[in-house]
Amino acid sequence: MSPTTSLITLAHGSGARATHELVTSLFLRHFNNPILATLEDGACLPTACENSAAELIVATDGHVVSPLFFPGGDIGTLAINGTLNDVAMAGGRCRYLTASFILEEGFPVSQLEKIVISMAETARAAGVQIIAGDTKVVERGKCDGVFISTTGIGQGKALMLEGLSHLQPGDHILLSGDIGRHGATILSHRQGLKFESDLTSDCADLGPLIAQLTGIQGLRCLRDATRGGVSAVLNEWAQASGHVLQIDEARIPVSPNVAALCDLLGLDPLYLACEGRCLLICTAESAESVLTALQAHPLGVQACRVGVVVESDVPRVELLTIFGGRRLLDWSYGDPLPRIC
Amino acid sequence: MDTPLTSPGTDTKPDSLPDFRDPSRAKLLYRQIHEAVRPGQRYRFMEFCGGHTHTLFRHGLTDPLPSAIELLHGPGCPVCVLPMARMDMAIRLAKRPEVILCTYGDMLRVPGSQRQNLLQLKAEGARIEVLYSPHDCLALAKAHPECQIVFFAVGFETTAPTTALLVTEAERQGLRNLTVFCNHVLTPPAIRGILAPTDDSPAPQLEGLIGPGHVSVITGMTPYHALSTEFQINIEVCGFEPLDLLQGILTLVQRTNAGSVEAHNQYTRAVTASGNLKAQALLRQVFVVRDAFEWRGLGFMPHSALALAPGYARFDAEHRFALQEAPAQDNRACACPSVLRGQTRPEACPLWDNPCTPDNPIGACMVSSEGACAAHYRYRRHQRIPTSA
Numbered sequence: 001m002s003p004t005t006s007l008i009t010l011a012h013g014s015g016a017r018a019t020h021e022l023v024t025s026l027f028l029r030h031f032n033n034p035i036l037a038t039l040e041d042g043a044c045l046p047t048a049c050e051n052s053a054a055e056l057i058v059a060t061d062g063h064v065v066s067p068l069f070f071p072g073g074d075i076g077t078l079a080i081n082g083t084l085n086d087v088a089m090a091g092g093r094c095r096y097l098t099a100s101f102i103l104e105e106g107f108p109v110s111q112l113e114k115i116v117i118s119m120a121e122t123a124r125a126a127g128v129q130i131i132a133g134d135t136k137v138v139e140r141g142k143c144d145g146v147f148i149s150t151t152g153i154g155q156g157k158a159l160m161l162e163g164l165s166h167l168q169p170g171d172h173i174l175l176s177g178d179i180g181r182h183g184a185t186i187l188s189h190r191q192g193l194k195f196e197s198d199l200t201s202d203c204a205d206l207g208p209l210i211a212q213l214t215g216i217q218g219l220r221c222l223r224d225a226t227r228g229g230v231s232a233v234l235n236e237w238a239q240a241s242g243h244v245l246q247i248d249e250a251r252i253p254v255s256p257n258v259a260a261l262c263d264l265l266g267l268d269p270l271y272l273a274c275e276g277r278c279l280l281i282c283t284a285e286s287a288e289s290v291l292t293a294l295q296a297h298p299l300g301v302q303a304c305r306v307g308v309v310v311e312s313d314v315p316r317v318e319l320l321t322i323f324g325g326r327r328l329l330d331w332s333y334g335d336p337l338p339r340i341c
Numbered sequence: 342m343d344t345p346l347t348s349p350g351t352d353t354k355p356d357s358l359p360d361f362r363d364p365s366r367a368k369l370l371y372r373q374i375h376e377a378v379r380p381g382q383r384y385r386f387m388e389f390c391g392g393h394t395h396t397l398f399r400h401g402l403t404d405p406l407p408s409a410i411e412l413l414h415g416p417g418c419p420v421c422v423l424p425m426a427r428m429d430m431a432i433r434l435a436k437r438p439e440v441i442l443c444t445y446g447d448m449l450r451v452p453g454s455q456r457q458n459l460l461q462l463k464a465e466g467a468r469i470e471v472l473y474s475p476h477d478c479l480a481l482a483k484a485h486p487e488c489q490i491v492f493f494a495v496g497f498e499t500t501a502p503t504t505a506l507l508v509t510e511a512e513r514q515g516l517r518n519l520t521v522f523c524n525h526v527l528t529p530p531a532i533r534g535i536l537a538p539t540d541d542s543p544a545p546q547l548e549g550l551i552g553p554g555h556v557s558v559i560t561g562m563t564p565y566h567a568l569s570t571e572f573q574i575n576i577e578v579c580g581f582e583p584l585d586l587l588q589g590i591l592t593l594v595q596r597t598n599a600g601s602v603e604a605h606n607q608y609t610r611a612v613t614a615s616g617n618l619k620a621q622a623l624l625r626q627v628f629v630v631r632d633a634f635e636w637r638g639l640g641f642m643p644h645s646a647l648a649l650a651p652g653y654a655r656f657d658a659e660h661r662f663a664l665q666e667a668p669a670q671d672n673r674a675c676a677c678p679s680v681l682r683g684q685t686r687p688e689a690c691p692l693w694d695n696p697c698t699p700d701n702p703i704g705a706c707m708v709s710s711e712g713a714c715a716a717h718y719r720y721r722r723h724q725r726i727p728t729s730a
Contacts, residue, residue: 010463316723322400325401328721
């Protein structure tokens with residue numbers, strides 16, 4: 001962490017570099033073990049590895065979204081899909097979930113029920129059972145309505161992911177769809193920002209999309225682009241693999257209303273959270289079959305190749321702009337905030 | 342080139358953003374620029390605005406330009422030019438238990454002289470609200486009658502009218518717990534400060550100035566005609582889209598070749614000759630021009646900032662809280678002052694990248710996304726292509 005950091009600030013929760021540094025310099029330092037050290041969203045438990053089909057995958061995720069209800073979902077759908085996706089990204093299929101609720105004194109039960117119904121419906125649609133839970137209530141003002149943590153337990157390995165250490169120059173970088181919709185939707189519905197727009201969150205269970213890839217060889221790595229957006233995933237990959245990831249700006253799908261909101265607020269969609277999009281890297285030879293498989297599913301119709309892995313001395317993410325320029329696609333620094341002028 | 346950019350088709354709105362980011366039209370402009378550049382001629386253009394710097398870097402616009410064109414970054418970033426003494430005053434305000442300090446997100450990470458920033462104060466429990474519109478202060482003031490709501494107002498002519506509206510609205514609603522800590526600065530005196538020689542440095546060698554776009558929506562073109570004549574320099578007021586800048590650069594190259602001097606408006610879809618008269622009247626009603634104000638990098642400049650007019654003194658946080666400006670020293674090694682004058686490349690600062698980074702900014706040019714140091718760091722730190730100052 002930065003030498004000046006003595007208190008947690010909002011930047012530590014942004015999914016940007018500050019989050020990464022907090023995780024590695026504090027949590028990993030004290031909890032260190034080979035499973036955690038992979039820093040993947042889902043942990044593959046080695047005890048069950050003898051029979052790879054029965055390998056256990058565990059992922060956990062806390063949800064503190066504000067507002068609690070937004071177009072395209074609510075904190076309930078997010079709490080289920082977020083964890084389902086973390087299990088799916090580790091190559092597994094989620095079977096069971098646990099849910100822990102922290103509730104604020106005075107929160108309407110009717111709203112809580114709405115959230116719980118969302119969770120139940122989302123879990124049912126994914127064929128997942130919620131098998132354990134916990135409830136705590138804190139005094140008014142000690143949390144923002146409802147916080148939900150979920151843990152997913154799944155089975156793998158449906159996918160054969162070779163891992164970042166196998167990345168080679170020439171590998172292709174693929175993206176499953178248009179970016180930034182969840183982040184843009186939340187921002188446009190935050191208190192104080194009164195935009196009228198038809199933006200909806202892309203919140204979705206990516207499990208069925210990823211299941212399309214079963215049996216395809218040459219998959220290197222897979223990650224959903226949540227906090228910190230596409231840029232955070234790519235930067236983590238570049239740093240962990242030591243390679244340069246070169247992205248072609250013209251190929252990145254951004255919906256017109258996300259682009260318009262970003263222009264208005266001075267934000268970059270590459271830094272906005274998605275809740276139903278993933279990035280993956282595969283060999284050049286397998287790229288075509290991966291794309292075909294993704295595009296065959298409704299969540300992947302916009303799937304496309306957005307870049308390549310290239311050889312270079314300093315690991316980084318480079319963006320080739322539509323104007324023929326070349327620049328860094330850096331980590332974000334703290335939460336995306338509108339510029340003032 | 343006097344033709345404003347318009348839509349090529351009939352099915353798209355003339356002002357829709359994709360038109361101003363059309364790569365094929367950009368290619369055409371690049372070709373025209375390459376053809377216009379004359380051997381042996383230098384083309385040193387300063388983009389005054391941080392917004393322009395940001396556009397140039399974010400879209401990688403400088404890479405395909407001829408090497409004879411040198412773009413220097415100016416001081417037009419309101420976060421960057423706010424002197425540390427004023428930041429210290431905001432920090433002192435935020436520490437007062439009765440105060441809820443409201444400001445724009447960019448201000449949260451600007452360090453004061455004790456290396457403290459508002460984000461850290463917020464983590465320590467100070468009440469600091471990030472606003473998207475100053476008008477949100479009105480609801481806060483009503484919701485928290487026991488608190489003093491202070492709007493930490495920063496920015497050029499662009500944001501000053503919304504602050505003025507906040508003050509008149511607070512007066513109309515009879516709010517007694519809302520004040521403004523006013524740090525609004527004026528663009529024309531800053532341009533004069535950049536173009537005129539000082540005791541320490543000669544006048545900069547520039548063939549042209551890319552003038553501010555959003556500021557000019559309010560001011561109109563009048564101030565630039567006077568500045569262009571006074572300093573015998575071409576000024577091209579530009580929009581913030583990639584094609585706006587390329588068109589502006591082409592015009593400046595052509596005028597440099599022709600040896601003619603004038604102030605010209607590229608951003609005709611937003612900027613008019615006389616500007617926004619209603620906003621100008623509002624500024625005159627609510628504010629007075631300060632005798633002098635300190636700008637980081639440019640020092641104290643006469644008539645370069647706004648304060649609340651005496652009739653609105655009860656809405657002036659400096660007045661209500663008897664705020665005194667205490668001298669504050671920037672880090673001596675920090676090159677922000679000369680970076681802001683376009684005299685030093687950010688990479689040449691001894692602090693740039695180590696220890697000064699966007700995560701740990703020492704100088705203000707590293708804080709704002711529109712600051713030159715942050716732009717070089719975020720977009721170019723592995724390339725170090727010497728395209729601009």
